Amino acid sequence: MGVINFALSVVLLCDIELKLRLGRSDFMAYKVVGKSVRKVDAIAKVTGKAKYTDDFSERDMLVGKILHSPYAHAIIKSIDVSLARALPGVEAVLTYKDLPRINYSTTLPGVIEDVIEKELAEELELKRIKFGTAGHPYSLDPGHRDVEDRHILTKKARFIGDNIAAVVATDELIAEKALKLIKVEYEVLEALTSTDAALREGAPLIHEGRERNILASGGFAIGDVEEAFKESDLVIEGEYETSIVQHCHMENQTSYAYQDTDGRIVIVTSTQIPQIVRRVVAQALGLPWGKVRVIKPFVGGGFGNKQDVCIEPLNAAMTLAVGGRPVKIELTREESMIDTRTRHAFKFKIKTGINHNGKIIGIHISAVSNTGAYASHGHSIAGSAGGKFRYLYPTKALKYDPITVYTNLPVAGAMRGYGCPQIFYAFESHLEDIAKRLNMDPIEIRQKNLVEVGFVDPVSKNKITSCGIRECIAKGKALIKWDEKKVLYKEQSGDKLRGVGMACFSYASGTYPVALELAAARIVLNQDGSLQLQIGATDTGQGSDTVFGQMVAEVLGLPMDMVHVISTQDTDISPFDTGCYASRQTYVSGMAVEKAALEVKAKILTFASSMTDIPVDKLDLLEQKIVYKHSGESVLTLEQVAMQSYYDRVLAKPITSDISNNARINAVPFGVTFAEVEVDIKTGKIVVLEIYNVHDSGTIINPQMAEGQVHGGVSMGIGYALSEQLLFDAVTGKPLNNNLLDYKLPTIMDTPNIGAAFVETYEPTGPFGVKSLGEPPVISPAPAIRNAVLDATGVAFNRLPMNPQRVFEGFKKAGLI
Amino acid sequence: MYDIIGYYDAETVDEATAFLAENPNLKLIAGGTDVLIKMHGGQLEAAELLSLRKIKSLSIIRKAQDGTIVIGAMVTFSQVFNDPILREMIPILTEAAISMGGPQIRNIATIGGNVCNGATSADSASSLFALNAQLKIEHVKGERIVPIREFYLGPGKVALKPGEILTEILISPDDYQGFGGQYIKFAMREAMDIATLAVSVVCKLSGKTFADVRIGLGVAGPTPLRCLEAEEFAKGKDVSLETVAKIGELAVNSAKARTSWRASKEYREHLVEELVQRALKIAVVNAGGGELV
């Protein structure tokens, strides 16, 4: 430990102890890392040259459409597709009866255990392939695999929108007409539209064998929480609730599939996880995994919704049904909002034991998570929330009891933050309420309890190796002029009241130790000294391609325009990486990229040594030249080495690297939101006047892109706080607002100027000192805004969103109107 | 993909009314921002469209000799917002226009389409109600003038008979000269949203009293509406906070709010009372009165 990164503000520089805590060790003067280089795909995107799935076309592409269930819970008694099939232009109609009846073992790829040819008897119906859709790496341990509870087309509808049948036709209008000609007779069951209804004694089971409709339960316990409560001066309880929201990525789920000349299924799709799509499609159809190839072109956003396999298995089945001809599925916005994934709504009960001085002794959090009709990521999200929460305020005792419950609502899955926006909204609201009770400054109470470097999480064994949360708080506090405003807003009157609030979070960089963190990179040095960088990790808009390019440029002393980053992932061609999720790329995939670049550097220097007879350890690579390490004197150009590596009649051996990295480590990023609001007491409207997110994400590789990431996350957080929620009829489960008019996603006009700031610690385990930044910006805005509203009005809103209707009701109850 | 089986263009109003008389199945399309949404949602199938976009005479805003403001049915919301006459004479309409949709929508959506679509949330409607707008409607067999209050029949239902086209919106000088007004669109978003409540108020002062007040509300009932009881009460009353408060209270009596998943009846009525007051206070200032505090 030694010198501090001077990107930190001057105020912080004076504290020598702090420098030690921030852990910056070997400060290097980076040339490309840390610079706001232009996004590698910026020009392609703004000129419209970047091709997204829908921009590709195949000759005579057919169109696939889905018949969605109109009932939230129903069994198909009969289904008649004869009229639809007879419609001219219809090429295929599929129902559950048509899908493969092969019992495919998931234990080993490529093994088909049993092919059942005759018409299935009712009990054999159960043997129809079920598959899981979550975008997790496969696990060799059967106990750790994703829950397999889904058929490509179902015989039992479990939510309004469930996939009952599908049509392939020559155009969209014919396909839609054909859908209307499919006659389905349903036996309608009770729709369980809330977790309370689903947990009720005697409620019908949505999935066989899932007692009380519980998908998952079981958290963790550190220490003895009951003992801790006894030791505490005060025990304070609170209840908090979040809503179902949706990702609303710009590009809806779109894919097309065909069979290639060798019979393999090729799927071009807008996904975060091409390798997992490949596996799940193969599993769902009972095919050897190698029979499927997945290509990911440019992607218009995913936010976790494309960390799931939604339309691809059906798309593959569609092309098989028409002899391998190309078939496209493009979900409409209305479909995408209910028939892909949503964010889990949580209900929390929190009990905290605390001393008068603000030191937390014990915390008990119970949570009920609503996972909707199928498991997707449901079995892991509640657990993940608890896991990432553990890092922020270590206590003697912490107990976490989540249960995740099936309901007859759309399927909840991965969404930016993976359970953390929920748990931090609840806890950071709760902590604010406690501070109020103790008459303590909200910042002070947090400072009393924050984690320190060296803390080892007793459950995951992950260790905090860098921590700038205190400095983040100091910076945010100064940016929003906290002390000034606290005084200013003490005495207010009138219809518009202002207040300030803040909230903190901790997160993770990837999923270790819960899941495999394998990443890969491949570099090929060209004749002119430029190179291609291929990564398995997918850029879905967040900018990972650029960051990886910067890392390679840094290691090899190249300008960015000599690094050609291949943005398309193709499971036939790209190196193996499990995908874009868990804020893992810069940290986890970055390790592989750095490793590949270092290998290429070593090979270049070795080759140069063989050309010059200068020992390798005397050489370095700088500004596209091979130089003497001691003097910087140029020996050869990189291009000379590259040419020789291709064409030397004796030594020729092109320089490449093809490397994997299995990251068996994690790093914890931190951050804070400070928000100032103005509340219109009479109308219940809350306006965010100022908002700052300050992040400790280790080294910032590209400040401008990092800022963009924060802007996007905060805007998503503001929507979560104030306006967004998917609504359903309580009796039928019918979605009420699955469109962008009625679902109140904020527009840019609703978004204040967002302040993004960074405290650059140096994370010793990460490439170039990085930690994650992808998901974190969305976590803390909602509780910060809620706490600011509390500060302004004295009214605590313990349920999201705080939309005008709800705020009106809250003020009415509090006697403000 | 839209389910369109025929598409025709008319270049004059006569041509359009003739087309309509010939083929009763024709559906008029102006900017298409409601029509295409209906097709996307499946409420309109196998459409045969008659477009009015080539009829130049319908895209004009003018002030007639007698001071009547004439707005062609094909005038877009961008045109309304940018028009110097409207900005000066009836800013409650230009404010309503800029509150509508986003720039792309305002560039194509027409005021005629807004009115004929029959939505209670139509952003032009509450202002046109407050302004006592008259609608000129043409048919092969002739034309008629309908006051806007008689035009809205129910949600999505307007008093257009088969073969009729709305050609002009007329605002008489008696209804705007000497008035000050204010439009408030209360929505969940600052753009790209439909109002939770729209309030448009005009008032004329006579010394320290209200000579005339007209209040148009959108989304306070199945159609846009006027608050006649409150308006009647206002006449001759002192311009004071008490009067304004009473007007707000009485305005609620004209509202036909109901509870839906979008907002509760109680909340909507509370908004009517509050926002009518807010709009009226600003309208008073715009009519030359003093600020009420």
Ligand SMILES: Cc1cc2nc3c(=O)[nH]c(=O)nc-3n(C[C@H](O)[C@H](O)[C@H](O)COP(=O)(O)OP(=O)(O)OC[C@H]3O[C@@H](n4cnc5c(N)ncnc54)[C@H](O)[C@@H]3O)c2cc1C
């Ligand atoms: C993204 C988006 C945002 C929107 N935001 C708003 C908003 O903020 N506020 C708002 O009020 N509306 C909004 N709308 C709705 C719509 O844009 C408006 O109602 C618009 O004014 C309709 O005009 P148009 O020219 O597009 O009508 P069209 O869709 O062409 O026609 C609408 C209806 O009127 C009929 N019609 C059109 N012209 C005539 C005529 N001259 N004579 C007789 N009948 C006619 C048509 O047959 C049809 O029934 C929005 C729509 C979209 C898609």
